[in-house]
Amino acid sequence: KKVMEEVHQWGSMKQHGVTLKYMMEFGSNPTDKNLLLSAQFLHSELPIRIARRSIELENLPCGLSQKPAVLKVRDWYLDSFRDLRSFREIKDMSDEKEFTKIIKAIKVRHDNVVPTMALGVSQLKRTMNANTAIEDHTEIHEFLDRFFLSRIGIRMLIGQHLELHKPNPNPNCVGCIHTKMSPLDVTRNAIEDARAMCYREYGNAPEVTIYGDPDFTFPYVPIHLHHMVFELVKNSLRAVQERFMDDDRVAPPIRIIIADGIEDVTIKISDEGGGIPRSGLPKLFTYLYSTARTNPLLDEDSDLGIANTVTMAGYGHGLPISRLYAKYFGGDLQILSMEGYGTDAYLHLCRLGDSEEPLP
Ligand code: W6P
Numbered sequence: 001k002k003v004m005e006e007v008h009q010w011g012s013m014k015q016h017g018v019t020l021k022y023m024m025e026f027g028s029n030p031t032d033k034n035l036l037l038s039a040q041f042l043h044s045e046l047p048i049r050i051a052r053r054s055i056e057l058e059n060l061p062c063g064l065s066q067k068p069a070v071l072k073v074r075d076w077y078l079d080s081f082r083d084l085r086s087f088r089e090i091k092d093m094s095d096e097k098e099f100t101k102i103i104k105a106i107k108v109r110h111d112n113v114v115p116t117m118a119l120g121v122s123q124l125k126r127t128m129n130a131n132t133a134i135e136d137h138t139e140i141h142e143f144l145d146r147f148f149l150s151r152i153g154i155r156m157l158i159g160q161h162l163e164l165h166k167p168n169p170n171p172n173c174v175g176c177i178h179t180k181m182s183p184l185d186v187t188r189n190a191i192e193d194a195r196a197m198c199y200r201e202y203g204n205a206p207e208v209t210i211y212g213d214p215d216f217t218f219p220y221v222p223i224h225l226h227h228m229v230f231e232l233v234k235n236s237l238r239a240v241q242e243r244f245m246d247d248d249r250v251a252p253p254i255r256i257i258i259a260d261g262i263e264d265v266t267i268k269i270s271d272e273g274g275g276i277p278r279s280g281l282p283k284l285f286t287y288l289y290s291t292a293r294t295n296p297l298l299d300e301d302s303d304l305g306i307a308n309t310v311t312m313a314g315y316g317h318g319l320p321i322s323r324l325y326a327k328y329f330g331g332d333l334q335i336l337s338m339e340g341y342g343t344d345a346y347l348h349l350c351r352l353g354d355s356e357e358p359l360p
Helices: 002-011 020-027 032-058 063-065 068-085 093-109 113-130 138-163 183-200 222-243 307-313 319-329
Strands: 177-181 207-211 218-219 253-260 262-273 332-340 342-350
Touching: 002 032, 002 063, 002 068, 020 113, 020 138, 020 177, 032 068, 032 093, 032 138, 063 068, 063 113, 063 138, 068 093, 068 113, 068 177, 093 138, 138 319, 177 183, 177 222, 183 207, 183 222, 183 253, 183 332, 218 222, 222 253, 222 262, 222 307, 222 319, 222 342, 319 332
Parallel strands: 207 253
Antiparallel strands: 177 218, 253 262, 262 342, 332 342
């Protein structure tokens, strides 16, 4: 295929990270000149980033590249690469307008990459169980970390450009960055969503208490924070709910503390769900060991073993991906546990500064 030559050519070019400061300054000033500059930057930057991922998708260990779901994802990347490379040089606002439509369609094309890759991994797991070889999964794990981190960056860049076109932007928002985000508000919403899900599944949901300054705000991406807190609270609710299910004692509340430091804003989520053994901690962040089922709607021949835990358990990639969201802006996610008692999750959010995007 002719396109592969071009993919390799672009895949070896240097990626250009942007800083959050840059995104905020640029995005707060949507003049025609800036729209044009932004489109021109994406026209050269997106093919580089997408080409890298396409090449990696072709060369995965253990035959992961050949799994039907992974081939599908690979094709989405190649189609997007072609769309970008076949677009003419962006010279005026009419080029810019048309280009914006193209990248909007690319974003939609890639909407289901996370569950589809999860399906690919489950397809791999199924064949690996058959031949009992003990394989080293670090390579696959590191690939998926790079792959999803890169995806966060690509979607952030496209999202920021699309937001420049919004007619009535919120004065406190620069694209998807909220310059005065209240971590308490976002955390409350994420708790509400996680508890509603727990309620649907168990007919009950443990209480959650929050401690933090309601007036405190800082610049961050609310949707990223929502994803992370939702995932963590869901895990805690499930642990507490399962432990106190057939119990006369009232379930102990999940406790959340939000601390505003100089470098970091840290959110601690503590549960008394019985904890996890120390040996099980590293597994929380692996894509291959996750016990959760894949989405039965995507997985044609899944036998839906335990149907009632499908929603809460998700695809099992929630924790590693949450950590990537934190890392994308220079933060981190740590989980500590006391087996027999409960678990603490520390979500460190870096106050948005001069650090460049990490580019795998
Ligand atoms: C648990 C297991 C876990 C993972 C992540 C966050 C919280 C919790 N609680 O029991």
